[in-house]
Amino acid sequence: MKGEGKMGLRSRKMKWVGVLGLCLSAVSLFVHFLLARFSNGGASQYLETSSSITIFSWRPYFENSPAAVSRDSPLYRRLWGPVKPLEFLHPYAIPRGHYPEAGSLTNGYIFARIQGGFHEIRNSIADVVAVARLLNATLVIPEIQSTTSSKGISSEFKSFPYLYNDEQFVTALAKDVKVIKTLPKDLKTERRNKKIPLFRVQYQASPYFYLHHVLPVMGKHLVVELVIAEGGCLQSVLPSQFEELQRLRCRVAFHALRFRQEVQELATNILGRLRSPGQPFIAYDPGMTREALAFHGCAELFQDVHTELILHKRAWMMKRSIVKGNLSVNSAQRRLDGLCPLMPEEVGILLRAFGYSSDTIIYISGGEVFGGQRILIPFHAMFENIVDRTSLSTSWELNRIYGRETNTVPDYPKKPRFVNVESKREEWEIAGPRPRPLPPPPARPKYPYNIEGWWGWVAESDNEPDSTVIELRTNAHKLLWDAIDYFVSVEADVFVSGFEYDGKGHPGFASLVMGHRLYQSASSRTYRLDRRLLVKLLDDVRDNFYQANQTWLTTVRRHLRSSLLDGLKVAYKQSKLQTFLSHPVPECSCLKRSSKTESSSRAGTRLSNLLNPSSGTLHQCPAWMETNLTIPSREHESEDYDMDEGDSASTSMFFARPGGGSNSSSPDVGGGDRDATTNKEEEDQEELEGGEN
Numbered sequence: 001m002k003g004e005g006k007m008g009l010r011s012r013k014m015k016w017v018g019v020l021g022l023c024l025s026a027v028s029l030f031v032h033f034l035l036a037r038f039s040n041g042g043a044s045q046y047l048e049t050s051s052s053i054t055i056f057s058w059r060p061y062f063e064n065s066p067a068a069v070s071r072d073s074p075l076y077r078r079l080w081g082p083v084k085p086l087e088f089l090h091p092y093a094i095p096r097g098h099y100p101e102a103g104s105l106t107n108g109y110i111f112a113r114i115q116g117g118f119h120e121i122r123n124s125i126a127d128v129v130a131v132a133r134l135l136n137a138t139l140v141i142p143e144i145q146s147t148t149s150s151k152g153i154s155s156e157f158k159s160f161p162y163l164y165n166d167e168q169f170v171t172a173l174a175k176d177v178k179v180i181k182t183l184p185k186d187l188k189t190e191r192r193n194k195k196i197p198l199f200r201v202q203y204q205a206s207p208y209f210y211l212h213h214v215l216p217v218m219g220k221h222l223v224v225e226l227v228i229a230e231g232g233c234l235q236s237v238l239p240s241q242f243e244e245l246q247r248l249r250c251r252v253a254f255h256a257l258r259f260r261q262e263v264q265e266l267a268t269n270i271l272g273r274l275r276s277p278g279q280p281f282i283a284y285d286p287g288m289t290r291e292a293l294a295f296h297g298c299a300e301l302f303q304d305v306h307t308e309l310i311l312h313k314r315a316w317m318m319k320r321s322i323v324k325g326n327l328s329v330n331s332a333q334r335r336l337d338g339l340c341p342l343m344p345e346e347v348g349i350l351l352r353a354f355g356y357s358s359d360t361i362i363y364i365s366g367g368e369v370f371g372g373q374r375i376l377i378p379f380h381a382m383f384e385n386i387v388d389r390t391s392l393s394t395s396w397e398l399n400r401i402y403g404r405e406t407n408t409v410p411d412y413p414k415k416p417r418f419v420n421v422e423s424k425r426e427e428w429e430i431a432g433p434r435p436r437p438l439p440p441p442p443a444r445p446k447y448p449y450n451i452e453g454w455w456g457w458v459a460e461s462d463n464e465p466d467s468t469v470i471e472l473r474t475n476a477h478k479l480l481w482d483a484i485d486y487f488v489s490v491e492a493d494v495f496v497s498g499f500e501y502d503g504k505g506h507p508g509f510a511s512l513v514m515g516h517r518l519y520q521s522a523s524s525r526t527y528r529l530d531r532r533l534l535v536k537l538l539d540d541v542r543d544n545f546y547q548a549n550q551t552w553l554t555t556v557r558r559h560l561r562s563s564l565l566d567g568l569k570v571a572y573k574q575s576k577l578q579t580f581l582s583h584p585v586p587e588c589s590c591l592k593r594s595s596k597t598e599s600s601s602r603a604g605t606r607l608s609n610l611l612n613p614s615s616g617t618l619h620q621c622p623a624w625m626e627t628n629l630t631i632p633s634r635e636h637e638s639e640d641y642d643m644d645e646g647d648s649a650s651t652s653m654f655f656a657r658p659g660g661g662s663n664s665s666s667p668d669v670g671g672g673d674r675d676a677t678t679n680k681e682e683e684d685q686e687e688l689e690g691g692e693n
């Protein structure tokens with residue numbers, strides 16, 4: 001009886017403990033509800049916010065976003081303000097001379113198959129449209145080879161519609177070229193039977209090649225097939241009589257090529273989330289792809305397995321005559337010559353030296369950075385708010401743009417093989433005599449972390465295996481990822497690139513972005529860095545950045561400012577010769593008239609000489625455009641100079657030691673030289689912004 005009484009007492013105590021726990025839980029939930037209601041404006045507002053903003057995972061990146069800076073302050077104008085001379089430049093890709101509309105009668109059909117990455121596809125589409133106009137041919141919407149040959153991608157968006165809006169493409173080019181979606185049935189059957197003539201077009205083919213070789217064959221067979229694999233099929237700089245074809249290229253790339261609706265919506269949402277804090281942001285493209293590093297011989301910038309992967313890719317390129325030269329290249333010398341990408345750490349140092357604070361929002365674009373997050377760790381240490389498309393979107397948003405794809409991964413892992421101990425003992429007993437001497441010990445076991453990832457074959461084989469279905473699907477997805485990054489980079493307040501060439505030595509993703517920004521909003525800040533000069537400056541203080549003196553800081557800032565305009569000269573002489581869309585000026589732009597001030601006309605003349613040294617002048621915008629163009633404000637013309645390079649706030653911010661405080665022992669320039677340097681800086685900035693010296 002005594003035991004039963006104790007058990008009953010214990011059960012009653014347990015019940016009371018349970019009741020007390022439930023009461024405490026209810027009180028805790030009630031308190032949390034009150035806190036949410038009165039601290040954030042109520043649960044209803046919270047629900048409204050969650051419905052208007054799809055996700056919340058990206059918000060913590062902007063908890064330390066830059067404090068609000070007045071747009072009229074010198075600091076804001078120095079870091080984010082427009083480039084004044086380029087404000088006179090406006091997009092104008094409309095035909096200017098005799099340009100008849102495309103008629104119903106054509107010389108035949110052009111069917112194009114395009115291979116390559118995002119920038120190569122975009123260049124090739126613009127070129128093939130110009131070729132169709134040149135030959136007066138009907139263009140079949142090009143086939144994007146990487147989306148038709150990839151296995152496992154959604155059948156909803158095959159080929160051209162996988163990336164671009166085909167309806168917009170046909171409508172926008174209605175007056176330029178007749179575009180159809182598919183070949184007629186009889187010609188489609190002949191193509192399947194491989195009975196139509198095929199041309200593997202070389203990179204930078206001249207207009208005369210099409211007029212003298214392709215056009216006669218088209219007239220005979222009514223259709224030709226073009227295979228474009230080098231990122232372009234038409235000469236970049238055309239003779240003056242083909243200037244309208246250049247403007248057609250601009251209309252194709254900047255107006256007709258719109259991403260399909262799902263991709264466009266996601267890119268717009270990501271851009272809105274970037275701008276939600278109300279502060280400007282920087283788009284940074286590292287340009288560090290495996291192919292580019294292998295082509296330019298930059299393997300020794302990395303260590304361990306990454307160097308081996310780059311050398312393996314370079315050997316593969318040498319076998320196919322893509323690269324000429326030795327397998328082993330002096331990467332240090334290539335870097336000093338400006339032929340290797342700037343490391344993210346180096347770009348971060350330059351941005352901090354110019355005055356961008358550690359809480360500046362930076363968007364990483366241009367695909368995956370070779371070397372992984374290990375390469376970006378120093379960059380993350382300099383800037384807190386570094387984001388990309390994955391941190392600004394959810395997995396279901398990304399899956400939505402892929403469409404319905406088949407599952408290529410088994411739902412459950414395979415069961416481990418059952419081993420019978422008795423059978424192993426029997427095998428041991430019936431085994432023959434052991435060899436003497438004993439064989440060498442087996443090789444080091446390969447643990448899972450040694451072979452995981454796409455580069456795992458390095459630990460097991462010298463030959464790179466064929467792509468799996470998952471890898472083929474990922475390659476197709478990269479086109480969509482690059483499309484999102486392209487959209488955000490074009491709209492960014494500032495764009496900077498660590499490298500602008502691809503794995504074939506041609507202008508790559510960053511060059512297209514800079515060309516689009518030059519066409520759409522020329523005055524937006526786009527830093528075109530001189531890597532040869534910057535590498536030398538960075539090596540001068542590499543041992544101890546905290547001991548860098550004021551002269552070094554002044555030199556870096558002066559170069560970044562001058563690159564806004566001087567970089568256009570380099571792009572005109574180098575990039576444009578290979579890809580027209582990387583520098584579509586002056587063919588696709590016009591110079592705005594301004595009779596208010598003499599300085600504006602002088603800036604326009606200087607701009608004409610800068611952008612087109614051969615002709616010396618830019619076309620003036622037509623009169624009907626003047627009513628729609630706003631004249632740049634000159635109210636703060638005299639104030640728009642760069643902040644003094646000895647500005648204590650920005651200098652102490654850059655030279656601050658990790659423990660806080662500035663470097664009081666840093667050497668400085670002399671008084672007389674300091675005054676001369678400051679005056680020179682002010683003159684350079686006033687000239688850059690179009691002011692009177």
